[in-house]
Amino acid sequence: MRKRSFPVALAAVCALATAGVAPATQTALATQAQTPCASRPDLVSAIPFTWYAAPVEDADALEPWCRGVGAPVIAATPDVRAGAPRLEQLVIVSWNVHLAEGRLTELIGDLRGGALTNGEPVDHFVLLLQELYRRGDEVPAFGPNSRSAFAINSRNPDAPDAADYARELGLALAYVPSMRNGAQMAEDRGNAIVSTEPLTDLFAFELPFERQRRVAAGAAIAVRTEDGLQRLQLVDAHLEPLAAPSSLWLFRNPRRRQMAALLDLLQQPRFARDSVGTVLGGDFNTVQGGAREEVYRHARAWSRSLTVEDPRPTHLLGRLDYVFARLAPGWHVDTTRVTEKYGSDHHPVLARFRR
Numbered sequence: 263m264r265k266r267s268f269p270v271a272l273a274a275v276c277a278l279a280t281a282g283v284a285p286a287t288q289t290a291l292a293t294q295a296q297t298p299c300a301s302r303p304d305l306v307s308a309i310p311f312t313w314y315a316a317p318v319e320d321a322d323a324l325e326p327w328c329r330g331v332g333a334p335v336i337a338a339t340p341d342v343r344a345g346a347p348r349l350e351q352l353v354i355v356s357w358n359v360h361l362a363e364g365r366l367t368e369l370i371g372d373l374r375g376g377a378l379t380n381g382e383p384v385d386h387f388v389l390l391l392q393e394l395y396r397r398g399d400e401v402p403a404f405g406p407n408s409r410s411a412f413a414i415n416s417r418n419p420d421a422p423d424a425a426d427y428a429r430e431l432g433l434a435l436a437y438v439p440s441m442r443n444g445a446q447m448a449e450d451r452g453n454a455i456v457s458t459e460p461l462t463d464l465f466a467f468e469l470p471f472e473r474q475r476r477v478a479a480g481a482a483i484a485v486r487t488e489d490g491l492q493r494l495q496l497v498d499a500h501l502e503p504l505a506a507p508s509s510l511w512l513f514r515n516p517r518r519r520q521m522a523a524l525l526d527l528l529q530q531p532r533f534a535r536d537s538v539g540t541v542l543g544g545d546f547n548t549v550q551g552g553a554r555e556e557v558y559r560h561a562r563a564w565s566r567s568l569t570v571e572d573p574r575p576t577h578l579l580g581r582l583d584y585v586f587a588r589l590a591p592g593w594h595v596d597t598t599r600v601t602e603k604y605g606s607d608h609h610p611v612l613a614r615f616r617r
Contacts, residue, residue, distance in 0.1 A: 299328040301439055301477075302466075306336040312465040314527060317519075320471035327475035330408040330442035331450035332400040337428040337435045338461040338481075346459065346484040346491060347386035349538060349593065349615045353379065355600070356543030356585050357610035358392040358500070358577075361443065361451060362416035364606040366391070366427065378600055378612055388483065389456040390498035390543040390585075394437055396424040397449040404445045411474055413444025414451070424454055434461040438479040440500070452477060453498045453544070459483040463493070463532065470523050472502040472516035478524060478544075485538060487590070492538040499524055499544035501557070515550060521557040525564055528588070539567065539589030545582055545608065552581040561586050570596035576609040585613040592617055 302313050311334065316324055355373065359366060366389075376383040393414075404410065422430070424437035434457040439450035455461060461481040469476045478499040485494045502516040524542065533540050542565070548555045553562075553573065562568070565586035576583040576599055587595040593615060600610040 299325070301328050301331045301333055303333055306334050306464070309336055309338055309464060311336075312463075314465065314467040316468040316470050316523070320468075323471045324468060324475050326407055326409040327441055329402070330404060330410050330445075331439040331452070331475075332396065332402060334439070334466070335396060335400075335424045335428050335435065335437040336464065337433075338464065340432055340434045340458060340460060342458075342460060344385075346486050349485045349487050349494065350617065351386050352485060352494070352615060353384045353387040354390065354496075354541055354543060354585055354613040355387065355610050356390040356392075356498070356545075356583055356613075357604075358545040358583060358606060358608035359394055360606040360608065361393055361395040361414050362418055362421035362423070364393075365604040366456075367422075367431075369602075369604045369610065370431070372602070379614075386458050388459070388496055388541075389454075390496065390541075391454040391456060392498070392500040392545045393451055394424050394427075394454040395443055395449055395451040396437060396439060397447070398423075398425065399448070400425070401442070401448045401450050404442065408442070408445075409475075410442035410445040411451075413447050413449070415444075423449075427454075427456070431456065433458055436461055436464050436479055436481055438466045438477050440477045441475050453479040453500055455479055455481050455496055455498050457481075457483055459485075463495075467524070467527055469499070469501070470519040472520065473504060474502065476500055476502060476520070478527075482537075487538055487593075489538075489590075493536050494538055495533050495540040497524070497528070497540065497542045497544075499542065499546070501545070501547045503547035503549050515555070515557070517547065517555070517557045521546075521560055525560060528564070539587060539593065541585065541587045541595075541613070543585040543611070543613070546584055547582050549579045549582065558584070564588055565595075567593055567595050568597070569594040572598045572611070574599045574609075576611060577607060583608055583611045585611050587613070589615075
């Protein structure tokens with residue numbers, strides 16, 4: 263990859279800072295015990311939903327952000343006409359959709375048609391999406407004690423949102439908002455898992471607070487292996503690109519605590535019970551060094567099943583997007599960068615399983 267000059271890279275990082283900063287270490291893995299807000303229900307459409315807390319020292323900082331977003335959107339049971347797929351039939355795609363700009367329906371069409379897999383049609387897939395958005399009355403009115411990120415405005419005000427996709431795709435979907443998309447807009451944005459397979463064991467994990475509220479989404483699906491029907495665990499994360507303004511954005515890496523918290527979470531018993539393994543995907547915002555960053559090295563060490571990894575950049579700022587996997591012995595995962603961005607500013611990353 264041709265090296266960018268430092269001024270160009272610095273300007274791009276500062277643009278991220280101004281686009282995302284809102285106006286004015288011990289990881290707690292117990293179920294969320296803070297005062298409930300709209301985005302922390304125990305049930306979503308009568309479906310159990312587990313919440314894991316960020317460190318207790320971050321509770322006061324997270325609460326105003328939580329008040330600015332709505333409840334999750336869940337459509338956990340798709341229109342399934344066949345049984346659980348074999349693990350090697352499943353494809354995982356991680357993609358930052360950039361809110362309304364990402365053409366999700368087009369990507370799904372190309373995936374199903376084989377355009378992303380050398381002509382081989384894909385019937386079974388899971389999409390780990392970051393920066394999906396939701397608009398409308400489910401987003402609460404913005405109050406004086408709420409916090410918001412600056413808005414990322416859509417060029418198309420009629421572009422589908424998370425609720426539209428839940429109704430129209432015929433797929434399972436679990437959308438978990440992280441932050442409000444502008445104080446004056448009835449929108450929030452966050453992570454979503456979209457799947458051809460039913461989603462079970464839904465959960466959310468509020469990451470340690472750095473500059474904005476960020477919530478990882480998780481679920482499980484059923485797959486078949488030579489050992490029978492097993493669960494595959496899925497975790498979708500979006501880490502902080504920049505530290506708080508108090509550290510001048512660039513002079514402290516905000517992702518160390520967040521990645522440590524994620525890897526601590528993955529040690530919980532739920533990730534081993536009747537499980538063939540865990541996939542961790544997302545936008546890890548490694549803007550300070552890509553695969554040279556400490557957070558990447560820790561995730562890569564955890565990801566004992568990742569065999570082939572595409573090193574090409576996934577964004578203007580370099581390689582930010584990854585799929586990691588820790589599977590039962592004998593299983594391997596290969597990843598590749600998708601050439602088309604489908605309207606986003608990120609390339610999707612596609613992962614496949616093999617013996």
